[in-house]
Every structure is written in C-alpha cells, then in structure tokens.
C-alpha cells in the first residue's frame with residue numbers, strides 16, 4: 145500500500161490543523177514536537193506521511209501530487225489559483241479578506257478614483273477590484289505588515305486579512321469593504337482523488353467528524 149501524503153500549512157494554521165487531524169483519529173506524535181527541525185513525519189501503521197510547508201506552497205505540492213491532501217487557508221487557495229479540489233471547510237482559522245484604510249479613503253473608494261492598493265494578495269485584490277467592482281486601481285505587492293502602506297503614503301488602501309481588527313484599530317485604520325470570509329480548507333490532488341478514492345474518502349469522513357466534534 146502506498147503512502148497518502150499530507151501537506152500542512154506551517155505557521156498560524158499548523159497547530160489547529162494538527163488538532164483536527166487528532167480529532168479525525170489521524171495522529172502523528174512526532175510532528176507535535178515544536179523544537180524539531182524535521183520536515184517530514186511518517187505514521188507507518190496508517191501508511192500516512194505529513195509535512196509542514198510554507199502556506200503559499202501547499203497548493204503547489206497538492207497540484208503536482210507531491211502531497212495528496214493539503215490543509216491551507218482559503219486566502220492562499222484563491223491567491224495561488226492551482227488546479228486542485230477544495231473539498232471541505234474545516235472551520236478553523238476564521239478571518240475575513242477586507243479592503244481597509246483610513247476613514248478618509250472611503251469617499252475615494254466610493255467614487256472609483258484611481259487609488260493605490262497595497263496587498264500580500266495581488267491576485268485577490270485584482271480580482272475584487274477589476275472583476276467584481278469594475279474599478280481600475282494600481283496594485284502594489286507587499287510581503288507583510290501591509291497596514292504600514294496607507295500610514296506612510298505608499299497606498300490609499302490595503303487588501304488584507306482581518307481577524308480581531310486589532311491591527312487595523314491600533315494603526316488608525318478601518319474595514320472599508322469586505323471581500324470574503326476565510327477559513328482553513330482541505331484540498332485534494334485531482335488524480336489522487338480518483339486513484340485513492342476509498343482511502344481519501346475515509347480520511348475526509350474523519351475530518352468531517354472532527355469538524356462536528358469542534359462544534
């Protein structure tokens with residue numbers, strides 16, 4: 145029997161994803177050791193492998209079949225636009241993708257002025273402004289601390305993740321428009337879904353139980 149491989153987004157979602165695996169009855173004790181630098185973990189009994197990858201790389205591993213199953217945020221799925229099946233909402237890592245900025249940007253946004261939009265998510269920002277709002281904007285890609293952009297005059301607004309709203313509030317910014325709700329999803333390689341249908345469905349049933357248990 146071949147191994148079924150899981151790619152989990154490291155960082156913020158990792159611990160919660162591991163808790164979901166545990167609730168699903170898929171355990172991997174070794175992976176819980178946060179001090180370890182090991183990248184791949186094996187459960188010989190269940191013939192499962194697990195690895196932690198940078199969130200934005202998880203859809204890539206799954207599309208190419210280097211991982212059969214992935215756990216990653218909806219934001220990353222939208223941004224990466226890979227060919228894969230998104231099969232389940234795990235209900236963890238809940239937050240929202242928003243347009244945010246100082247209150248003064250509200251009017252400029254409303255009147256479709258040519259504004260600059262800074263974001264770690266240029267694809268999502270472009271899709272929102274161009275396809276949904278039919279508004280021409282200049283998108284500036286950043287890699288973090290995006291809230292800085294409107295403060296220092298790099299952009300008028302940002303497209304970013306909002307969870308508690310604390311980061312916006314502490315920087316004098318506010319949500320101007322909501323783009324979409326986000327949470328962690330289970331994604332599956334398209335070929336694996338067919339070739340390993342029985343085993344993958346069993347795993348997905350386990351995840352479903354885990355989601356129910358968390359309710």
Ligand SMILES: Nc1ncnc2c1ncn2[C@@H]1O[C@H](COP(=O)(O)OP(=O)(O)OP(=O)(O)O)[C@@H](O)[C@H]1O
Pocket residue numbers: 154155156157198199216217218219220237238239287288305306307308326327328
């Ligand atoms: N408050 C939040 N801020 C950012 N991401 C969140 C938040 N709550 C949940 N998430 C989820 O966690 C994921 C981000 O995790 P993390 O912050 O570890 O990665 P990252 O910041 O994208 O990675 P890196 O620091 O390598 O750029 C997002 O894809 C999102 O789905």
Ligand SMILES: O=P(O)(O)OC[C@H]1O[C@H](OP(=O)(O)OP(=O)(O)O)[C@H](O)[C@@H]1O
Pocket residue numbers: 287288289290291304305306307308309310311312
């Ligand atoms: O609404 P809140 O609860 O304040 O959370 C949202 C903030 O958290 C994330 O940043 P992160 O900590 O991942 O840092 P980064 O901006 O450098 O990616 C996100 O980009 C927001 O800045």
